[in-house]
Amino acid sequence: MRTPRLVLLGTALSLGVVAVAAPAATAVPSAGAMIAEVYGGGGNSGATLTNDFIELGNAGSTDVSLAGWSVQYLPASASAASPWQVTPLAGALGANGRYLVAEGAGAGGTVALPTPNASGNIPMSATGGTVALVNTTTALTCKTAADCAADARIVDLVGYGAAVVRETTPTPATSNTTSAARPALVDTDNNSADFVIGAPTPTNAAGETPGGGGPAPTPAKINEIQGAGHLSAMDGVKVSTTGVVTAVRAFGSSRGFWLQDPQADANPATSEGLFVFTGSTTPNLAVGDAVTVVGTVDEFYPDAAPASSVMLATTELTSATWTVNSSGNALPAAEVLTPTTVPNAYAPSPGGSIEALPLDPSAFALDFYESREGMRVQVDNARVVGATTAFNEVFVTTKPDQNRSARGATVYTGYDDSNSGRLQVLSLIPFAQRPFPQANVGDTLAGATAGPVDFSRFGGYVLQATQLGDHVSGNLQPEVTRAERGGELSVATYNVENLSPVDSQAKFDRLARAIITNLATPDILSLEEIQDNTGPVNDGVVAADQTLRKFSDTIVALGGPRYDWRQIDPIDGQDGGQPGGNIRVAFLFNPARVSFVDKPGGDAVTPIEVTQGEFPFQAKLSISPGRIEPGDEAWENSRKPLVGEFTFRGKPVVVVTNHFNSKGGDQPLFGRFQPPNRSSEVQRLKQAALVNAFARKITDIDPFANLVVLGDINDFQFSPVMAKLTEGGALRALIDDLPVTERYSYVFQGNAQALDHITVSPFIFRADYDIVHINAEFADQASDHDPQVVRFHPTSIPWPSS
Known part of the structure; x- marks a missing residue:
């Protein structure tokens, strides 16, 4: 089993022509006998093999007699006096067979070559040289690529490393532990294209490998x-x-x-x-x-x-x-995936690995795709359910009606329904020939999209497209929410995705326009993923005043109100997120509409307290802004909640903005373990319990409190985390008021899901709640999250003036 390799997803590169200054040795490409592998590090320091070797291969269907032939070697930078060294051959190179020639031995190495078919004692260089297969035993005399190309006695030739004599361009340099091998017995007369550098794999005519292993396959x-x-x-x-x-x-x-x-x-x-x-x-x-x-x-x-x-x-x-x-054979027909082809159930649930279970492709989607691994499949008129990413991947669905939203998304409605119709699409077509479609949710790849089934760590089973349907826009438009009316207060949440002054002005402009237009300038705005003034530079800076000032200035410059802000600088490196960024949550608020009640004493380590005020039903905050239990283990390497007290038309409003720890470390939906282990949930449950306890302290004192708890909770509306956050009735999740297929603010691997939430205290009646879809469904995003807003009429218990 090989170790993991880095795969460049969805990046079809154009293959250019490499110009060379010197003429190349370009004999007629071999169709039968050819050099299959060369290795010069045998017996050197760090080598496993004791000998250098040259391996021949036969691409033809008939034997090739090697009587009177030889393999010959020339140093990489041969002088006029440098001789070609010769090892005579004998016998025959079998059809589709191999022939191993042992060469010089060194003092090192521990593994002998398999029994060679011919032997010499040429001390080949480990890093560069030229090897020729010659139909005579007479030493060659050519010393340039052009002269050797004109020598009809040369059947095949390879220059490796810095070899002057080579075909077109030499292979990359080899080493004491690597050889140059031809992965396919195909000769294009370009050594760099025909050979690959890797671990040496000497094989003799009997199919034996080092240690005597492996006769015939x-x-x-x-x-x-x-x-x-x-x-x-x-x-x-x-x-x-x-x-x-x-x-x-x-x-x-x-x-x-x-x-x-x-x-x-x-x-x-x-x-x-x-x-x-x-x-x-x-x-x-x-x-x-x-x-x-x-x-x-x-x-x-x-x-x-x-x-x-x-x-x-x-x-x-x-x-x-x-x-x-x-060549030119017809391809096996691609299996067309209709809405009923893939099972609705996603995977069996043994409570561990599914790898040992027999496949049941008629019952489970993961089993179905495993049973088609490497085979051609086809999706016709596929609807996009996950917009094109920066890695040129897109998610489509084979089940158009599966948990479909009004805007064309496929909504993740529960752990027992992972939406088996989702399928990742990558392209094997060079982008210079066919640019990858920049598609939004609801768009269509019209016609056939077809190719073999593969597996990706970034989305599970994937269709590697050799044929892409035509991109047809669904004309999806970003949403615009309404402005508040009359005595309504508007409170919004927006994850602005690692915002800092190092970001382009274009990003600030897009975010600002969304605040002004799409969110209709909310009175209070909870921001998540605000970074410090130097962004991801790990320099000890923790202040974020320049970040927030630039954002506020941009909103004004584009015609919006002058927002003020409140936040608390974290301790350097203690709140998680991008290293050096010192991510945190913050408030923007419109001072023309609301007032912030500043109570000194809040800092990175001081917990906010709730006490009984001097009047009945009066819950008092010790500090504002403040943090909820910042020293608790629940917040280790994670953002701490920020609490702020506001007044709106004389009524007190408490807002808690959150950014719970991420889902990093959770097992994937498409992985070997079913059901997947949600290990990150443990910390979020502790965080939710602390925020819930804080909310209950307020509502226990003031049942009529205007309390809004919102932000990026990093969990779903059906999750145990949301159940814990709303436990006991101190808070209710407004997303539960929406139709099931409208509950999403984020799209991940084709699943439209809810990670952001607004919850309110029980006596906030007739709350008008809106998830404003402007990012998550689109290939061109200002952030990967959609913002949300709630509008309501605050209530209050009138207290006598003190």
Whole structure:
């Protein structure tokens, strides 16, 4: 099982032509015998193998006699006097076979080569040189790429490292622990394109590898390799299989190709598709090639070593070689995913890993996609349910009516309904040829979107598109809420996503316009993710006055009111978030509409207290602004709630703004453990309990209090955290008043969900609540959260003047 690799998601890079100053050795590309691998670090410091070696391969279907042939070596920077060193060959290079030539040995290394088919004693360089396969044993005399290209005796040639003699451009440099190997027996006469640098893998004509392992590969059909479970029973086995190339990934660090057997078996649980991993080397294959592939079966986990991974594995072939048997073949038909194809249930729930369970593709979505892993699927006229991200990924749904909102989103309504219709789409089409669609929720990829099924750590099962539907806009528009009327007070919450002065003026402008236009200039605004004056620079600065001043100034410059602000600077590095940013929550308020009641004494460590006032039903705050129990373990490495007392038309209003700890560390919905462990919930439950206790202190004294508790709670309306926050009736969640399919302020992996909330005390009647959708559904966002606003008429118990 391989260690995790970094995968560049959705980034199709154009392949440019590299200009070289010197002419290249460009013999006619080999179609039969060729050099398959060269290694010069044998016996050197840090090497495992004791010998250098040269491995030959045969891409043809007939044996090649090597009688009278040789392999020859020239140093990378050969002088006029440097000789070509010669190792004679004998016997034959079998059809689709290998032939191993042992060369010089060093004092180090612990593992011998498998029994070589020929031996020499050439001390090859570990980092650079030229190796030629020659149809004579007479030493070559050419010393330049051009002269060697003109020598008809050279059957194949590779220059590695800084080699002067090479085909087109040399391979990258090798080392004591790496070789240059040809992952496919295809010769384009460009060494840098044909070879990849990696661990040496010497193989002799008998198929033996170091330590005597692996004679001939085990013949197996793809469905036998995949099996009827999440994990292949052939993991670690060297196999030989056949199929048609259906897609090639030619970019990033996880290049390779998908292979599918057009002759499917009768078992719906066994996939007919397979990914062949070629590392950072683009395989020289075309869609429609029928190939025979030899490689080692591997279960690849994208996030961590198998023992600690929370993801599902992808069955792949690694260390692969292949032979093209024919080209231009028709592809296996893509399976069309209709609204009823994928099961409604998302995953089985064994209370642990699902990997050992037999697949039931008719019952569970995760089992369905595992049974189609590597196979071509197709979605027609797919509706977008997760807008295009910066990583060029988009989420669509195969089930258009599944928990559909009025604006086209798919709403996450409960832990027992993860919305099995969601499917991530990436593109294998070069962006220079087909730019990735910048789609919003409710848009459509009209026509067919098709490609093989893959797995991504950033969204689960994914359709790697070789065909993208046409982007058709749904004309979704940002919402605009109404202004307050008469005696209404408006209070809003907005996560502004790590706002600091280092952000562009354009971001400040967009956020300010949203405050003015979309939120209709609320009287009190709870802001989450306000950073210090130097943003992510970790320099000890904790003050955020410049951040808030710039935001307030921008609102004024764009025609809005002059907002004032209140906040408390955290202790450096103690409130979590982006390192150096000293994230915190803050209030903006319009002093022309409301007054802030300043009570001195609030700082990063002093807890706010609630006491009985001098009159009945009068709850007094000790400080304003203040923090709720800032020293409690519940707030470790997390933002502390900010409490502020306001007056509106003579009526007291208490507002608590929150940003609970994130969901980082939770297991994914699409992972191997079902149901997923929500480990981050433990801390949020403690935070919710403290805020609830604070709210109850107020309402126990003043049942008619005007109390608003709001912010980024980082949890869903159906979560235990929200139940804890509203426990005992001191607060009620306004989102519960909305229709189920309208309860969202954030879209993650195609699930529209509620992380932001406004709760109010019981005697705030006829509260007019609105989630204002302006960001989460759109590819172009000022923040990843949508703001919310509540409008209400505050009540009060009139107290005698003191």
